[in-house]
Structure formats: structure tokens, C-alpha cells
Amino acid sequence: MMQESGTETRSNNSAIQNGAGPGKHLLECTLRESRSNGETPLEVGAAELAHLQQQQALQAARQILINQQPLCGIKTHKRNDKQPSLQVPISVAMMTPQVITPQQMQQILQQQVLTPQQLQVLLQQQQALMLQQQQLQEFYKKQQEQLQLQLLQQQHAGKQPKEQQQVATQQLAFQQQLLQMQQLQQQHLLTLQRQGLLSIQPGQPTLPLQPFAQGMIPAELQQLWKEVTGSHTADDVVCNNHSTLDLSTTCISSTAHPKTSLLLNSQASTNGQASVLSLKRESSSHEEYTQNHSLYGHGVCKWPGCEAICDDFPSFLKHLNNEHALDDRSTAQCRVQMQVVQQLELQLSKDKERLQAMMTHLHVKSTEPKASPQPLNLVSSATLSKTASEASPQSLPHTPTTPTAPLTPITQGPSVITTTSIHNVGPIRRRYSDKYNVPISSDFAQNQEFYKNAEVRPPFTYASLIRQGILESPEKQLTLNEIYNWFTRQFAYFRRNAATWKGAIRTNLSLHKCFIRVEEEYGSFWTVDDEAFKRGRHIHRGRPRKPCPDEHFDELVAHSPSLIKNIQTSHAYCSPLSAALQASMAENSLPLYTTASMGNPALNSLANAMREDLNGVMEHTNSNGSDSSPGRSPMQGMHQVHVKEEPLDPDENEGPLSLVTTANHSPDFDPDRDYEDEPVNEDME
DNA sequence: AAAGATATAAACAGGT
DNA sequence: TACCTGTTTATATCTT
Known part of the structure; x- marks a missing residue:
């Protein structure tokens, strides 16, 4: 999931970075088209060119409106992409009206190549084009809305009214017209550029070709498409150029009218393919996307259902262009893939919702009365x-x-x-x-x-x-x-949340008797008396953990300085017990410091005897905050163990030997305090 | 409802 | 001096 999102980000970036690609490509195509027609922008005036192409576009739209024969089934449909009017990617129809930006116009004016009269003409042409485009787009929008409405109705009715076909066809025609307009305008710009009136830099913010894939594509679908074509790079972007169209039409037609979409797809093909090749040749970032092509991996073409073996990337590209060119099959596969992704996304969103509900439930209900048996626990x-x-x-x-x-x-x-x-x-x-x-x-x-x-x-x-x-x-x-x-x-x-937990840890370490601090030469570390932990007696508040302040510290040191610093001495004190303990710990698989003598009378008595000895040493001492006790185990023999003194707990006879404890009761031990029910580490039998 | 358990905050001390 | 480590206390909140 995270990886997916990462991929998504990357692909989006890729799409953004290549945002100028389609525009550039279109310019190229247009340019090439002009050349092939023997036209030279210098020979044909911009106005004439504009007029001519506009007429062509309108004518094409009219033809489509009149002739509905192409609207046949997918399988019987024959590509008619040889028709000149169908040779342009319809995705251009989704472009926003494009005009010469004020900056560009200012540029033109500053260069003063044209006479004011010429500029006036150009401006008027621009305005007229813009107006027409706006009108067409408005109409197109209305048509689209109407079509979608009818699609909904059709889904309920289960049949396909003929009227809808007509609408779709009309829409197609207007898309064509818009497309032609768009191309016309770009050619216009190109003409200007060729004449040196405009210097359009790639990626220039004011470049009117930027909003290429935007416009009327539903945002979600556009996003989906981005994800589908996610990590595709330059040449894929070119594909997107016309595939974007496919998507836009798919969103209309795939749910209702495959014929239409198929028609549109096939219409989109010719220029698209040519441009793929042209851009591929010129792409400077070829190697970059060589490594990252989502359709190529481990020497295999990853086109859905293909898995053809391609030894190297060039052969893969060749294969891609040959076998997966923009035709009906590829388009259909693309649509299928889109729907797969759509389904997955739908499923993902549902699962996300479910997860959200689960989390919310588990947390909100945490204060509710007893829950039913929790399967989670069983798991x-x-x-x-x-x-x-x-x-x-x-x-x-x-x-x-x-x-x-x-x-x-x-x-x-x-x-x-x-x-x-x-x-x-x-x-x-x-x-x-x-x-x-x-x-x-x-x-x-x-x-x-x-x-x-x-x-x-x-x-x-x-x-x-x-x-x-x-x-x-x-x-x-x-x-x-x-x-x-x-x-x-x-x-x-x-x-x-770094606020308080460190202090809480320290408090816990100090207050929980299961945590034992062991001092070393270079510092101290903490261990766990797991039995003490499991006994569940943790923090005892209102009772001094170290029964006395520091006033007896000197006395303690005076009586048994070895208890403070001389580990060896204390170790010697405890060595018999340590051995017993060690054996017991090994037997019970208990960690060090585990007072494993619980239930072991022999050890208990031994421990008691030991404690008495210790008490004999330390009974005059007042365990202050730095009080120490002998090490418990051979390992601890090297350490100074800080004892958490606990008052006796008569109820806890089964308590483990707290050999660590000095078990001394300080002189200022308050018998009136409620110590009796306090647990202790040591057992007094 | 009471008591216990735990979290949190703070003061303080000693060491580095 | 500042920071870290450790102890202790007080209080609030949650659990039993």
C-alpha cells in the first residue's frame, strides 16, 4: 500500500514532468503534417490556414453526424482511421481554450516583426478562435451532461435508446470539431513561432499546451488513468496523449456505448502512433524510462496477457509498438485494465472504510462494558x-x-x-x-x-x-x-509524543519493585524481577520506597562500606545462595534476578537465613536512595545492586526470595503507616 | 463507592 | 550551567 502510494506519487510526478510532452508532440505532429502536405507556414498565411482547417473540422463533424454507419459493434467495427478527419487525437478536445497569452503577445509586440495591421489580424483571429472554442466547449459540456443522464436512464431501462446513439455521435462530432479547432490554433501558434514571433520554451508556464490532459475528463478518471499509466514515462506519455482521449471517451462509452469509444479510439490512432515514434526518437530521457517501464520487467513484456520475452529494452519497444500498438485490441485491453484498477480502488476504499470502522469501534468501545469474547485475543x-x-x-x-x-x-x-x-x-x-x-x-x-x-x-x-x-x-x-x-x-x-513518557519510565523504574537497578562501573542498567512483576504488585504509593533519607548513609558506609563499593565482599556473602538461586532459575527458565525460590522451601529457608545475615550487617543502616545490596548471582556479583526495600508483607509468604533486599527497616520506619498490606520482596517466615 | 493501580507532573539530588 | 539519571511525592484518572 505504501509502495503503491509511492508509485503513485512517482507516476504523478512523471506525468507532471512530462506535462509539456504532449504539447510538444502535437506541435511536431502538426508541423510534420504541414510538411507532408507541402505546406509551409511561410507560404500559407496563418489566417488562411486557420480558416481552411476550421472548415475541414466542421465538415468532418457534419459527416459524422450524417453517417452513423461507423457505429457498429466492437468486433465488426472496421477501423476507418484513414479518414483525414479522424486522424487527430481527440484528447485535444478536452483542452481548454487556448489563446496567446498576454506575455506572448507582448513578446510579439516587442519584436515588432509584424506590422500593426498584421498584429491586428492575428489578434482578431485569436479572439474569434477563442470564442468559437468556448461556444463549442459549452455545447460539448451540455451534450456530455445530457449523454450521461441518458446513460443513467439507460442503465435502469436496460436498453439503449437510439437517441442516445445520436447524442453520442453528436458529441463525437463536436469533439472532433473542438479538436480541429485546437489543432488549428496550435498550428497558428506554430506559424508564429516559425516566423520568429514566438519563442515557446518547453515547460514555459504560459505555454498554452500545458492543460493538455485536463478539461472535461472527470477528475477521478483522470487520476485513475494516471495511476494506470503510472510509471510510464516519455513514450507512455505520448501514448497518454491519445490514450487520454480513450479514457475520456471510455468514461462515457465503456459503460454505455462501446461503439462510440471504439470509434474514438480508432480515430485517435494514426497521429498517435506516428508521434510515438517521433518522440521516441527524440526523447532525451530514453534511458531514464528504459529502466522504469512498467510494461517491461525481467525481460518480459508485462502487457496484460502478453508476457512476450524481450531480451532487451529496444526489442521490447519494438514489440510494444508492433504488438501493442494503438488498435482496438490494445484499447480494449487498456479499458479492461482501467476497470481492474477501478475495481481495486473501489475495493480498497471499501476496505479502508471497514478498517476505519473497526479501529473506531475498538477504540470508542474501549470504555464500554465488558466486551464479548474477543476473537483477537484468541488469535x-x-x-x-x-x-x-x-x-x-x-x-x-x-x-x-x-x-x-x-x-x-x-x-x-x-x-x-x-x-x-x-x-x-x-x-x-x-x-x-x-x-x-x-x-x-x-x-x-x-x-x-x-x-x-x-x-x-x-x-x-x-x-x-x-x-x-x-x-x-x-x-x-x-x-x-x-x-x-x-x-x-x-x-x-x-x-x-516525547512529552512525558521518559519521566514516566523513570518513575516506573523507581517505583515498581520488579525493576532492579544494577550499578556498574560505567553506569547502571535495569533488570527485571519477573516474578515480582507477575505478582502484580507494582507501585506502592504513599509509602517510602527507601524508608529513610540520607542521614544514615554515613553510618551505612561505616558499618559496611563494602556494601557500597566492594562488590566482591557482598558477592561472597551471597555465594551459597547465588548458587542455589542459579540452579533454581535454570530449572524454572527464569531470567536473572528472578526470585525463583517461590515454592521452594529449601531455598526459602536458605534465603531467610541469608537475609538474616544480611540484616545483621545492615540493620543499623538506613537504606537511602543509594543503598546497595550484595549481588545476587554470579553475574551480578560484579554489580552493585540497588535494592528497593519493601516492608514485610505477611500475606505474601509465597513471595520469592528477595535476596537483593537488605530488608532492613529504617529507624524512622513508621509502624503506624499502612505497611501491612504492602507486598514485600522478601518473605518472613 | 472505595480502594488499588497507574499515569502524570513536579521537585529534588547527584553525577557528568 | 545544562542535561541525564534516579527518587519521591502529590494528584488525577482508571480499574477492580
């Missing part, structure tokens, strides 16, 4: 990519009472997401409650790409996200900055 459970921690029994499908539902779609790719639809939903406070066994990694793994690209706030708590980031890291440890980076890497939301 995510089935395809859950479990981490070691997720493999715990708590990762079982959550209970039916789980109030929270994933707020994000599972399978939508980022390209489909219209972030604008979600962006302004407002702050989503409902998040996965980790206590209810909704594994973050399930949704997260499913929607990782989504979160990376869509500016959607992930419905997880900061703690869950931090934990996820830490557990995803190879060492199961991250520095604060790495956590930041993980957030910005994984979530577009945090890339864009």
Missing part, C-alpha cells in the same frame, strides 16, 4: 510467541472476566492503518492489566509492526513495556537510555 493466544517468562502458567488464556480487551487490531499492517483515525481518540487509559494474565508479548508480538508505524498508544502499562524491552534484550538488561531507545524504536507513539 493472539494461538499465535503467541512466548518468551520464557510468558511460558509460565499465568500466561494461560485469561479468564472470561478479563475486562480488558486488546485495543488494537491484530493483523493489520501498518500500511493499512490510517493513523489519523486513531490519533485523536484521546488518551487511552485502559491498558492491559498484567495481573489478569494478558500477556503483553502476545499482543505486542502480533502488533509489533503496527505499533512501530501507527501512532497508537500501546495499551500496556509502562511497567509492562519496560519489562518487555528488558526481556527482549540479549542480556535481559538495559540502561535507561536503552530503554528509551527501545520505546522509540518500537512505538511510533513515543517517537512522536
